[in-house]
Amino acid sequence: MQYRTIGEVSRDSGLTVRTLRHYDEIGLLTPSARSDAGYRLYSDDDIARLQQVRSLQSMGLSLAAIGSVLDRGLAVRDSLEQLLSATDEQIRRQSALRSRIAGVIALLDQHDAATSGAMLQLIEELAKVEKHYTKEQLDTLAERAADLGDAGMRAAETQWTDLIDRVRTARESGIDPASPQVRAMATEWQSLIDAFTGGDPGIRASLGQVWQQNDDVAGFNAAEIRDLAGYLHSADS
């Protein structure tokens, strides 16, 4: 059993020296020995523990959580499940965000605001549209349609066209609907629907009927939409 200095461990592990010192500071990985000069000396066991830390960390566990798991024998499974739902939530939020950003970009393109003077106006309008979105998640569908106005509707429309394009591409490329990318799109799809229905199951149901019973909805080909939805849905369970 031989000891390694912090620099050697750093080179072997790919972690920085500062990181290893940090782990020591917070008590996550304290080298089991020190040289006379105070150098940190890592044993083989220390290295093994470092491997464990790294694999747990690569799954997004916080250093504190890793410490709990390794030292106090906390349930890995529970930590991971918690992390899983947290990650799901993150993905949902990021996907919704993506749609919003794409929509706003489209909105900016439409208005073609090159001058910085017009830009400030646009940003203010943006605020209004945003405001409507959040407020109206509490209101009914009818009121929403009336209040949204032209710009907002067109923004939402762009989000849909954008997403539909990506799903169609994925589908035609034969990508497995269970793959992460497609699952992300499914999440995005759902969040766009939710944004429109405000989470009201009744509204969602009637919306579904609309798509089932028509061939053309607001300029979209309903059959294709049903088709793509089925594709996204096929890996749900």
Add this chain to the structure above:
Amino acid sequence: MQYRTIGEVSRDSGLTVRTLRHYDEIGLLTPSARSDAGYRLYSDDDIARLQQVRSLQSMGLSLAAIGSVLDRGLAVRDSLEQLLSATDEQIRRQSALRSRIAGVIALLDQHDAATSGAMLQLIEELAKVEKHYTKEQLDTLAERAADLGDAGMRAAETQWTDLIDRVRTARESGIDPASPQVRAMATEWQSLIDAFTGGDPGIRASLGQVWQQNDDVAGFNAAEIRDLAGYLHSADS
């Protein structure tokens, strides 16, 4: 034109008082007046600016970026597009992470490790399950392989077999690992590794894991290699 105090603005906007003060601190939103007692007084224009800040922030722009957009007239579109691709990247990573976590949970279920003793083993196995190489690393490796070319790769292989033979011989002859000949071999060993990893510590770490966790790597006996590496390494310090 009437002024509002920070508490009123807070109630109207839903932001905390601390947040508004923070915006003042960093110069993002400085109220245009103060009362005699030093109270922050927000004008209608300040409120409008706050709306702009909020709508930009709701799309994930950093406060610094918002400041640049609002004050220096930086292109909103560019910021948003940059943000869009960043968000896409995030979604990809999160999705990949999600499936990893789910996979590991499934693995834990299969092994049904209730005892903390078995758990540590599992965590080590975890490292095996993890892909040894990240995508980027794989790309780097591929590039390197392309650079080296077929002939180069075969030449490197010959150098390895050659070196391994010499180290094995030295070892079996009981030569002191601290002797100059063996030290030379250690240097040679290291430089061959460096040639392969390109000096990337992450790749080196992954490579180390590969050798640690397999019995046969590219036709080499991993146990023997580990053994010889230990022999060379034993005189390092």
Add this chain to the structure above:
DNA sequence: CTAAACCCTCACGCCACGTGAGGGTCAAGC
């Protein structure tokens, strides 16, 4: 006149380290 509600300015805490500053240690070569 007082109590409650409101406001102010420091200033530390979070998380996982990066990035110096300022200084000791160690092996190699002169």
Add this chain to the structure above:
DNA sequence: GCTTGACCCTCACGTGGCGTGAGGGTTTAG
């Protein structure tokens, strides 16, 4: 023995977007 350079050490501040007090002044209703 002395220098050089590559190591190593311990502080300690910075990151982002605030939360959360501490300690104190201001305004307003009763």
